[in-house]
Amino acid sequence: MSTPDPVHPTSVRLRVFSLNCWGIRYLSKHCAQRYTMIGDLLAKEQYDVVLLQEVWSEKDFDALRKKLASSLPYGHYFKSGVIGSGLAIFSKHRIQDTFRYRYSLNGYPYMLNHGDWFGGKAVGMAVLNIGNTTAHFYVTHLHAEYSREKDSYLPHRVVQAWELQHFIRYTSAEADLVVLAGDFNMHPMDLGNRLLRTYADLRDAYVETPKFDGCEDGGTMIAENPNNDMVPPEKGIRIDYILFKGSSRLELHCESMSTTKGSVLDHAFPYSDHEALTAELRLDRVAQDGVSQDGSNGMGPLARGSDRTAGKLAELVDIVTEARTEVKVGLHCAQGMCYTAARTGVMGLVLLLLELAIAAVPWLALGAPGPFPSVSFYLLGALCFLILLTTALLYLFYTMEIKSLQEAEDQMRQAVGCLQERLRGFPLASPGPPGKERRPGGVGPEE
Amino acid sequence: MSTPDPVHPTSVRLRVFSLNCWGIRYLSKHCAQRYTMIGDLLAKEQYDVVLLQEVWSEKDFDALRKKLASSLPYGHYFKSGVIGSGLAIFSKHRIQDTFRYRYSLNGYPYMLNHGDWFGGKAVGMAVLNIGNTTAHFYVTHLHAEYSREKDSYLPHRVVQAWELQHFIRYTSAEADLVVLAGDFNMHPMDLGNRLLRTYADLRDAYVETPKFDGCEDGGTMIAENPNNDMVPPEKGIRIDYILFKGSSRLELHCESMSTTKGSVLDHAFPYSDHEALTAELRLDRVAQDGVSQDGSNGMGPLARGSDRTAGKLAELVDIVTEARTEVKVGLHCAQGMCYTAARTGVMGLVLLLLELAIAAVPWLALGAPGPFPSVSFYLLGALCFLILLTTALLYLFYTMEIKSLQEAEDQMRQAVGCLQERLRGFPLASPGPPGKERRPGGVGPEE
Numbered sequence: 001m002s003t004p005d006p007v008h009p010t011s012v013r014l015r016v017f018s019l020n021c022w023g024i025r026y027l028s029k030h031c032a033q034r035y036t037m038i039g040d041l042l043a044k045e046q047y048d049v050v051l052l053q054e055v056w057s058e059k060d061f062d063a064l065r066k067k068l069a070s071s072l073p074y075g076h077y078f079k080s081g082v083i084g085s086g087l088a089i090f091s092k093h094r095i096q097d098t099f100r101y102r103y104s105l106n107g108y109p110y111m112l113n114h115g116d117w118f119g120g121k122a123v124g125m126a127v128l129n130i131g132n133t134t135a136h137f138y139v140t141h142l143h144a145e146y147s148r149e150k151d152s153y154l155p156h157r158v159v160q161a162w163e164l165q166h167f168i169r170y171t172s173a174e175a176d177l178v179v180l181a182g183d184f185n186m187h188p189m190d191l192g193n194r195l196l197r198t199y200a201d202l203r204d205a206y207v208e209t210p211k212f213d214g215c216e217d218g219g220t221m222i223a224e225n226p227n228n229d230m231v232p233p234e235k236g237i238r239i240d241y242i243l244f245k246g247s248s249r250l251e252l253h254c255e256s257m258s259t260t261k262g263s264v265l266d267h268a269f270p271y272s273d274h275e276a277l278t279a280e281l282r283l284d285r286v287a288q289d290g291v292s293q294d295g296s297n298g299m300g301p302l303a304r305g306s307d308r309t310a311g312k313l314a315e316l317v318d319i320v321t322e323a324r325t326e327v328k329v330g331l332h333c334a335q336g337m338c339y340t341a342a343r344t345g346v347m348g349l350v351l352l353l354l355e356l357a358i359a360a361v362p363w364l365a366l367g368a369p370g371p372f373p374s375v376s377f378y379l380l381g382a383l384c385f386l387i388l389l390t391t392a393l394l395y396l397f398y399t400m401e402i403k404s405l406q407e408a409e410d411q412m413r414q415a416v417g418c419l420q421e422r423l424r425g426f427p428l429a430s431p432g433p434p435g436k437e438r439r440p441g442g443v444g445p446e447e
Numbered sequence: 448m449s450t451p452d453p454v455h456p457t458s459v460r461l462r463v464f465s466l467n468c469w470g471i472r473y474l475s476k477h478c479a480q481r482y483t484m485i486g487d488l489l490a491k492e493q494y495d496v497v498l499l500q501e502v503w504s505e506k507d508f509d510a511l512r513k514k515l516a517s518s519l520p521y522g523h524y525f526k527s528g529v530i531g532s533g534l535a536i537f538s539k540h541r542i543q544d545t546f547r548y549r550y551s552l553n554g555y556p557y558m559l560n561h562g563d564w565f566g567g568k569a570v571g572m573a574v575l576n577i578g579n580t581t582a583h584f585y586v587t588h589l590h591a592e593y594s595r596e597k598d599s600y601l602p603h604r605v606v607q608a609w610e611l612q613h614f615i616r617y618t619s620a621e622a623d624l625v626v627l628a629g630d631f632n633m634h635p636m637d638l639g640n641r642l643l644r645t646y647a648d649l650r651d652a653y654v655e656t657p658k659f660d661g662c663e664d665g666g667t668m669i670a671e672n673p674n675n676d677m678v679p680p681e682k683g684i685r686i687d688y689i690l691f692k693g694s695s696r697l698e699l700h701c702e703s704m705s706t707t708k709g710s711v712l713d714h715a716f717p718y719s720d721h722e723a724l725t726a727e728l729r730l731d732r733v734a735q736d737g738v739s740q741d742g743s744n745g746m747g748p749l750a751r752g753s754d755r756t757a758g759k760l761a762e763l764v765d766i767v768t769e770a771r772t773e774v775k776v777g778l779h780c781a782q783g784m785c786y787t788a789a790r791t792g793v794m795g796l797v798l799l800l801l802e803l804a805i806a807a808v809p810w811l812a813l814g815a816p817g818p819f820p821s822v823s824f825y826l827l828g829a830l831c832f833l834i835l836l837t838t839a840l841l842y843l844f845y846t847m848e849i850k851s852l853q854e855a856e857d858q859m860r861q862a863v864g865c866l867q868e869r870l871r872g873f874p875l876a877s878p879g880p881p882g883k884e885r886r887p888g889g890v891g892p893e894e
Contacts, residue, residue: 076861079854080551082846096865098858099613104527104549120847125617166546170572174620378825382832389836399529400567407526411545414523418543 012131013255014281015046018181018242020053020141020274022227023060023086029227030269035060037264038271039067042090047072047278049128050090051139051181054272056119061088078139081106081120087139087182089126097127101167104404105156107143109397116143116153123164125171133250133283136175138168140182142192145239146230155330157185158323159408161192165199166411176250177283178202181242183220183274188238191326195319198312202243205254205279214259220275224262227273242279251284313423317416324412331405338398341391348387355380459578460702461728462493465628465689467500467588467721469674470507470533476674477716482507484711485718486514489537494519494725496575497537498586498628501719503566508535525586528553528567534586534629536573544574548614551851552603554590556844563590563600570611572618580697580730583622585615587629589639602777604632605770606855608639612646613858623697624730625649628689630667630721635685638773642766645759649690652701652726661706667722671709674720689726698731760870764863771859778852785845788838795834802827 021038022028042050042064050072055061061077068075072090076098079085085102089095101123107116123140142160143153151157161184172178180202186193188204197204206218215222219236222228246252259275359377468485469475489497489511497519502508508524515522519537523545526532532549536542548570554563570587589607590600598604608631619625627649633640635651644651653665662669666683669675693699706722806824 076857079850079857081850082843084850094865095861098861099617100854101548102551120850170546170618171620173618378829382825382829385829396529403526403528403531403567407547410523410526414542414545418541 010285012133012283014048014130014283016137016179016181016242016279016281017042017045017047017050017276018052018139018240018278019050019276020183020240020272021055021060022272022274023054023056025057025060028273031060034269034271035063037267039064041271041276042068043071045278047090048092048130049137049179051137051179052088052090053139053141053183054086055088056083056086058084064088064090076124076126078122078124080122082118083120085120085122085124086141087122087124089124089137089139091126091128091137093128093130093135095126096129099125099127099171101125101163103142103160103163104407105159105401107153107156110394114144114146121160123167125167127175130177130283133176134174135177135179136172138178138180138182140164140180140184142183142185145185152333155327155333155405158192158195158326159330159405161186161196162323162408162412165196168200168202172200172245176247177244177252177281178246179242179244179281181240181277183240185239191319191322193241195323197243198316198319200245202245203252203254205242205244205257205277205281206238209254209257209279211256212258214257214277215261215275218259220259220277221273222262222275225270225273225275226262227270229273240274240277242277244279244281246283249286251286253282253284255280255282310423313419317419317423320412320416320419324409324416327405327409327412331402331409334398334401334405338395338402341394341398345388345391345395348384348391352381352384352388355384457732459580459730461495461577461730463584463626463628463689463726463728464489464492464494464497464723465499465586465687466497466723467630467687467719468502468507469719469721470501470503472504472507475720481716481718482510484714486511488718488723489515490518492725494537495539495577496584496626498584498626499535499537500586500588500630501533502535503530503533505531511535511537523571523573525569525571527569529565531566532569532571533566533588534569534571536571536584536586538573538575538584540575540577540582542573543576546572546574546618548572548610550589550607550610551854552606552848554600554603557841561591561593568607570614572614574622577624577730580623581621582624582626583619585625585627585629587611587627587631589630589632592632599780602774602780602852605639605642605773606777606852608633608643609770609774609855609859612643615647615649619647619692623694624691624699624728625693626689626691626728628687628724630687632686638766638769640688642770644690645763645766647692649692650699650701652689652691652704652724652728653685656701656704656726658703659705661704661724662708662722665706667706667724668720669709669722672717672720672722673709674717676720687721687724689724691726691728693730696733698733700729700731702727702729757870760866764866764870767859767863767866771856771863774852774856774859778849778856781845781848781852785842785849788841788845792835792838792842795831795838799828799831799835802831 019038021035023031023035025031028034055077058077061075065075068090072092074091074093074095076089076095077084078087078098078100080100080102085100103121106119106121107114109117111117119141121141121143123138126137128135128137143157145151145153145157168178168180184193184196196202206212212218215236217235218238220238220240222236223234242257244252244254257277257279259277260271261275262270264270355377466485468482470478470482472478475481502511502524505524508522512522515537519539521538521540521542523536523542524531525534525545525547527547527549532547550568553566553568554561556564558564566588568588568590570585573584575582575584590604592598592600592604615625615627631640631643643649653659659665662683664682665685667685667687669683670681689704691699691701704724704726706724707718708722709717711717802824
């Protein structure tokens with residue numbers, strides 16, 4: 001609740017909730033009942049902002065909205081792709097504006113069993129005014145990881161993380177408070193996660209909080225949850241996050257964090273196949289002299305002295321280089337698939353021409369014996385046509401994939417170049433104006 | 448050139464160039480020769496930043512880059528869609544970072560004769576540091592207008608303009624200087640143009656400049672240009688623009704502007720089917736007290752007094768409402784087309800089942816006379832299959848179009864609501880802190 005705090009009388013507290021709802025109608029187990037449970041929870045608990053993922057049906061969003069009309073009167077569903085992005089936000093505070101960035105890459109349309117492509121995955125942004133604080137809330141859901149050992153979607157997820165950090169970095173420059181929540185489908189130390197946290201200078205609520213109540217190691221996909229089809233390791237994995245950052249005008253602390261623990265009291269099944277996250281954030285306005293109430297400079301750990309920043313620059317160079325390598329691997333695969341599609345298409349065309357030539361001969365030789373054309377002739381013709389059509393569509397799709405991968409790789413190359421230049425010219429341990437490097441969030445362009 | 452100005456000794460000048468290059472290899476007239484001419488021009492003239500559109504081949508971009516290695520050493524090509532966005536930037540100043548936003552809507556893939564869809568149209572952003580100024584340059588190309596009377600792409604272009612203003616507004620909050628150039632495919636008073644200029648608070652270089660040398664009424668598509676296939680009205684039309692805005696830290700003036708006038712001295716044909724634009728901008732740092740060297744407050748005409756802002760809010764409400772109506776018309780059409788695709792698909796399926804039933808009868812009646820199946824049977828089967836496949840793809844595509852239109856409409860509804868609320872509570876002609884409403888650019892979220 002955005003109410004004054006008795007210990008920090010001028011502070012304001014915010015309660016943020018995030019859950020991947022696993023809301024595939026008719027396919028997810030107990031979907032309708034679970035939405036009822038989720039609605040009851042949200043109506044009862046005094047959340048300020050609720051960020052949901054995998055709300056695949058707008059009807060479910062509308063039902064929630066109706067139910068939460070008095071407790072969380074403002075809401076937005078981010079429409080995208082074929083079936084919608086699944087991303088939704090509910091808020092106690094008026095939503096001033098929303099914006100959506102759809103990721104360039106998001107799996108393959110022919111992978112019907114995975115289905116990520118149809119979701120048109122995106123990051124949704126909502127601008128809220130909480131008192132005199134401008135808050136930007138972001139909700140996202142990145143491409144699923146179907147196999148940790150052979151993760152063919154890794155380059156797509158890395159590019160999504162790259163675009164996500166870019167989007168947050170540039171759109172949050174004027175925000176006092178930034179919160180990103182969602183299902184990242186990445187373990188805490190996975191490449192995309194490091195890239196996102198480091199470049200956009202976001203702090204992990206689970207890591208920062210002094211008070212945590214939830215599953216072991218903060219797991220949000222746990223073996224104890226009976227809804228899990230893909231049973232995670234015994235200790236569970238942490239793939240859902242609440243990240244945040246303040247600004248030079250506002251210091252932000254995560255006072256406590258909790259997750260659900262599989263089962264729900266008085267209910268036969270959990271809210272979802274993921275665990276829900278709740279974070280309590282404390283907002284302290286920074287005084288004009290740049291010092292907040294508790295004496296810190298309000299800039300978080302990443303803007304304290306230039307040696308720290310130099311170290312962060314070096315870390316960023318490593319991370320972006322690693323990401324670039326991953327994108328290059330993806331590029332190599334995409335180019336291979338594009339080439340295969342083109343070659344198969346050409347073979348289909350040759351086969352079709354060959355067949356037409358065979359058909360033309362008896363037509364020219366009018367006195368040919370026996371009935372023509374035969375069943376096999378037409379079937380072969382249809383097959384050739386199907387091959388041509390499919391390979392043409394695949395060729396188009398892979399070409400677009402290649403363009404997006406190349407664009408990300410170009411941007412990464414450029415970023416590494418600029419970061420290295422800054423690093424070379426960095427006056428080690430010189431004082432420098434504190435906080436100057438915070439704009440546009442994290443390590444932004446050189447100023 | 449970003450050199451000190453003798454009249455305003457502490458001012459800095461920037462020369463910005465924009466051209467739609469009409470660079471479709473083998474299709475655009477004199478394509479290779481025109482690129483040579485464009486390259487010569489850019490190498491000779493002392494531009495700071497060059498923003499190009501319709502550079503459809505990356506090979507042409509690479510050739511330009513090689514040629515401009517000494518005069519404009521930094522460049523970026525924004526890759527997107529199937530053939531690339533066509534957008535490119537060259538700069539004398541190091542490009543610190545680039546980012547790209549691909550529009551949700553951009554025509555139809557089956558409109559091969561128009562081809563906009565394949566370009567994956569987008570807005571490209573480049574972050575430059577010019578001295579101690581952070582400059583954000585944006586280049587874009589919106590969907591073409593093939594018929595002014597019956598413009599079926601209008602809702603798509605309006606949504607593009609909506610996304611463009613959103614993108615610029617939020618990503619430029621920390622910039623001292625913002626320049627947007629490109630081929631908008633909109634006349635000066637067209638809805639999308641008004642939306643863009645008013646919401647993102649951008650000033651039109653042609654309107655602002657005291658010194659203009661170019662075609663009548665600033666036309667950039669003129670009848671005198673022999674490359675024009677679609678001859679514009681006698682006076683020409685203005686669809687290419689250079690827009691700009693400063694910030695509270697930097698005042699910006701357009702000192703002069705010019706366009707090419709069709710023919711080029713010593714050459715048989717013009718640079719393109721569009722005219723090229725050049726703007727000379729003067730940058731004045733605003734002193735700490737918020738007053739620039741020439742005594743103004745550095746905020747442009749849109750932040751001077753609250754009555755002006757109230758008027759602008761009312762104007763914005765009207766424009767966004769108009770845009771929303773246009774999007775609703777597009778939504779109605781898209782829903783109709785989606786319904787038609789579904790209905791045709793069902794008919795194809797019924798026809799296929801009927802045919803299979805006919806085929807099954809003689810199979811069951813083993814003693815049926817005459818050879819079966821016949822040519823017409825297989826042709827009909829292939830036709831049914833083709834109908835099913837095509838309508839399925841169209842259905843998918845229209846569903847995605849509907850989602851994007853709905854998302855834009857939702858955002859517009861929300862924006863109108865917030866703007867109206869601000870307008871209702873607006874203290875008419877009260878002094879108010881000057882320039883407060885500038886963040887995040889133009890009329891941003893309530894503060």
